[in-house]
Amino acid sequence: MANMTRREVLGGAAMVGGWMMLGSDPALAATQDAGAASGPYVLPPLPYDYADLEPHIDAQTMKLHHDIHHAGYVKKANAALATLETIRSEGGDQIARVREVSDALSFNLSGHLLHSVFWSNMARDGGGDPEPNSGIARMIKRDFGSVDAFRGHFAAAAQQVQGSGWGILAYEPNAKRLIVLQAEKHNNLGVWGAVPLLAVDVWEHAYYLKYQNKRSGYIKAFMNVINWSDVDTRLRLAQ
Ligand code: MN3
Numbered sequence: 474m475a476n477m478t479r480r481e482v483l484g485g486a487a488m489v490g491g492w493m494m495l496g497s498d499p500a501l502a503a504t505q506d507a508g509a510a511s512g513p514y515v516l517p518p519l520p521y522d523y524a525d526l527e528p529h530i531d532a533q534t535m536k537l538h539h540d541i542h543h544a545g546y547v548k549k550a551n552a553a554l555a556t557l558e559t560i561r562s563e564g565g566d567q568i569a570r571v572r573e574v575s576d577a578l579s580f581n582l583s584g585h586l587l588h589s590v591f592w593s594n595m596a597r598d599g600g601g602d603p604e605p606n607s608g609i610a611r612m613i614k615r616d617f618g619s620v621d622a623f624r625g626h627f628a629a630a631a632q633q634v635q636g637s638g639w640g641i642l643a644y645e646p647n648a649k650r651l652i653v654l655q656a657e658k659h660n661n662l663g664v665w666g667a668v669p670l671l672a673v674d675v676w677e678h679a680y681y682l683k684y685q686n687k688r689s690g691y692i693k694a695f696m697n698v699i700n701w702s703d704v705d706t707r708l709r710l711a712q
Pocket of ligand 1: 538542588674676678679
């Protein structure tokens with residue numbers, strides 16, 4: 474299916490779990506395929522090889538994380554949509570399942586979308602600071618004071634997630650500013666309309682093989698693979 478058609482299907486933007494996802498998002502262009510028999514969502518390929526983020530993120534973690542965990546969210550998001558269709562057509566007692574299946578849709582679709590952002594947020598030659606003249610660098614300076622102040626806040630948000638979740642830098646379109654959020658699981662603590670620009674997965678599956686219980690070591694390693702040019706592109710799309 475051509476990209477143009479995918480965008481038309483997506484209709485510009487979609488909201489899930491409180492996150493606004495843009496139709497022109499480069500990472501999400503591959504996450505939708507209305508023609509796929511399995512449902513509208515598909516697993517996007519990694520934009521690099523499993524081992525490309527070594528030594529910061531190990532290849533085995535990347536393979537399991539993308540091929541098993543992320544693929545599972547895609548499958549279950551499609552399944553939730555299909556179940557809701559069944560519930561609508563069968564009606565009767567089935568209608569009582571809307572709460573449970575809505576929960577599954579929010580969880581799995583949010584997981585799918587955040588992982589899609591996360592993969593493209595990383596690059597082999599990433600890390601460091603954003604290009605000083607980039608939009609993202611200027612907005613970080615304006616809204617957080619400095620890149621270092623942002624990094625400290627973002628790392629703390631990720632570190633302090635209770636249980637499984639995410640640290641997220643998001644663009645909040647009403648105030649037209651950046652905010653740092655946490656997500657518990659994939660879909661709790663979000664803000665409606667906020668667009669995730671940079672997301673770090675702090676579920677144990679994202680780091681336990683290499684970092685065991687040391688989430689802070691993994692977060693520090695993530696800082697070394699941030700693809701700032703991707704984050705800057707996301708900001709421009711969000712604006
Ligand atoms: Mn994950």
